[in-house]
Amino acid sequence: MERQIHNRKKRIEAKRQDVIAAATATIEAIAERRIDAYEGWQQVCGIFQSNAGLGLPELKQFVVVEIEGVHPNSTLSVTKELRDTIWQNAVRFLVAR
DSSP: OOOOOOSHHHHHHHHHHHHHHHHHHHHHHHHTTSSOHHHHHHHHHHHHHHTGGGOOHHHHHHHTOOOTTOOTTSOOOOOHHHHHHHHHHHHHHHHHO
């Protein structure tokens, strides 16, 4: 059984670390091509949005990628070029960490 953290700041920091670790694992899977790049990007965007209250600047550079005209909740064509761009961003994100 996991021990509860009673200190609010420590509890929030522990939650942040867990969320960042989960998102980073997904980004690593994208970079290693173990999962589809677009689906992985959607997963990381979901993690980012679900935990927006934690303030996750570490993930923002991956979630807010420089793909012209693409927003995580928009309608778009998922092409090979889009998947390659997401894959390249995943590799850059991991190298920068």
